[in-house]
């Protein structure tokens with residue numbers, strides 16, 4: 432069968448997957464590779480969560496849950512917003528448990544987008560965002576952002592790119608690839624623009640919990656206060672270290688829930704049951720303490736890696752506030768970051784993600800380093816990169 436729908440022409444692969452495949456091949460040949468390309472925590476899932484998962488399996492919790500998720504988990508997620516200064520407590524009825532943030536993004540796009548509708552997002556950004564918009568026949572309006580705005584959209588940029596076809600703005604804070612936050616003040620200003628224009632605000636908060644200075648405001652703080660329509664996407668993948676369990680959530684406006692329930696029933700019936708039972712343990716004090724100490728380790732790694740990269744000659748124009756990425760300007764060494772990453776892998780045994788994976792603006796000058804690896808491995812990686820760069824001189 433050779434038929435593939437036209438829209439698939441616009442769905443690009445993750446370029447880093449090809450790099451990862453090559454890295455694995457080199458490892459299979461006995462070469463040592465330092466992984467600084469990976470977008471998931473290196474820590475295993477916390478023992479308390481794993482035990483809860485095993486217990487769920489043993490107790491036969493292997494049937495579908497309700498499409499919107501286990502009521503107890505929806506409650507716990509809603510309660511986790513209590514330490515944000517929300518204008519009113521978040522109702523569990525607005526929380527939808529999904530197969531990862533990816534499932535949440537799919538629900539949001541399908542509930543909002545009519546053919547031709549525009550969704551504003553930054554370039555660079557998490558690449559699947561524009562692909563999801565495209566799959567629902569919408570148009571991703573990718574607005575170039577650079578270090579001047581910490582690689583984030585501003586209210587002024589959103590205003591300037593709003594058209595009669597714009598329906599929504601999609602933000603991520605902290606972001607992937609730069610790990611930067613949108614300052615609270617700016618997020619409020621963005622919510623005001625979106626509300627004034629009658630649009631929808633979508634905020635991906637998947638790296639919440641992994642921030643190293645201030646705890647950022649959660650989007651409902653600003654948006655609910657203004658009564659602007661906001662969807663918040665989050666996940667158990669990153670802070671909770673559960674990437675492979677495939678579990679995330681969505682906080683949606685009350686009126687959209689019947690439609691979202693219909694979509695969830697049709698798309699995936701329910702999020703994985705064992706993962707949902709396991710996640711009930713994610714909010715216990717023990718697990719939270721464990722996750723907090725992991726966050727501290729990520730902070731130490733960031734504090735080691737950023738100056739080390741700058742010493743090598745990479746530019747780190749904005750210190751990442753969170754996540755586990757550093758988005759570097761590598762223009763001192765290359766204007767073809769993809770080729771640079773390939774050479775770095777082949778000649779130095781260090782895997783790094785080229786800017787191309789996150790868009791087109793400045794992509795050929797930028798690379799993303801992930802510090803989801805031990806300090807020892809990061810040090811080895813830096814030493815190898817130094818030798819590689821010295822050889823280029």
Ligand SMILES: Cc1ncc(COP(=O)(O)O)c(C=O)c1O
Pocket residue numbers: 470530531532533534557603606607635637665666667668674678679
């Ligand atoms: C910004 C962002 N959003 C969403 C996702 C998807 O995550 P999940 O594993 O929860 O589907 C990722 C994964 O890397 C991400 O970086």
